[in-house]
Amino acid sequence: MNFGAVAARFALVVSCALAMVAPAQARFWQCAPYAREISGVEIFGNAHTWWGQASGKYERGHAPQEGAVLSFAATSKMRLGHVAMVSKVLGEREVLLTHANWSHRGGIERDVRAIDVSPAGDWTQVKVWFGPLGGLGTSAYPTNGFIYAKHAPRASELEAPLVIVKTDPPAPTSGGGVPSAQARMVVALND
Numbered sequence: 001m002n003f004g005a006v007a008a009r010f011a012l013v014v015s016c017a018l019a020m021v022a023p024a025q026a027r028f029w030q031c032a033p034y035a036r037e038i039s040g041v042e043i044f045g046n047a048h049t050w051w052g053q054a055s056g057k058y059e060r061g062h063a064p065q066e067g068a069v070l071s072f073a074a075t076s077k078m079r080l081g082h083v084a085m086v087s088k089v090l091g092e093r094e095v096l097l098t099h100a101n102w103s104h105r106g107g108i109e110r111d112v113r114a115i116d117v118s119p120a121g122d123w124t125q126v127k128v129w130f131g132p133l134g135g136l137g138t139s140a141y142p143t144n145g146f147i148y149a150k151h152a153p154r155a156s157e158l159e160a161p162l163v164i165v166k167t168d169p170p171a172p173t174s175g176g177g178v179p180s181a182q183a184r185m186v187v188a189l190n191d
Helices: 003-025 031-039 047-054
Strands: 069-072 082-091 094-100 108-116 125-130 141-147 164-167 185-188
Touching: 031 047, 031 082, 031 094, 047 069, 047 082, 047 141, 082 108
Parallel strands: none
Antiparallel strands: 069 082, 069 141, 082 094, 094 108, 108 125, 125 141, 164 185
């Protein structure tokens, strides 16, 4: 087998892998499953139930920490509440959030600005960056506080989807001839 044939087969395997990535990236995310996946906080159900469910299972409080989940209270505009993970603390009243289903239905936003606008500075009311406006939204949202994860996520867990393509060595053909050109491909996604 010459170099050109090997290169062509490799290109085919890679293009198949890339074709498989697009549907996975198109996944429609709700805030709760996404927050659970990236934060390690193992709570299930609608976002407005997370604060109560966290009682006795996770520490809770009103000071932001990297990896903590900010629990938004249910409102008339946001009946199921919302949850978002703190990806970075910028100051006492400013953080970056990573969350899903906020500016765009089912979309993921990474490292968007949120500020504490509560009169007492206790994170009970926040404004959050809103994509269509290109800045902080006009609404202030009530929050319950922060649910502290038992571990902070690694930075690599917050990056864009990771594609790993692995090809197994071709199995030898009967009679000891040239190995088969077939290869098995595994794609792992971190979305």
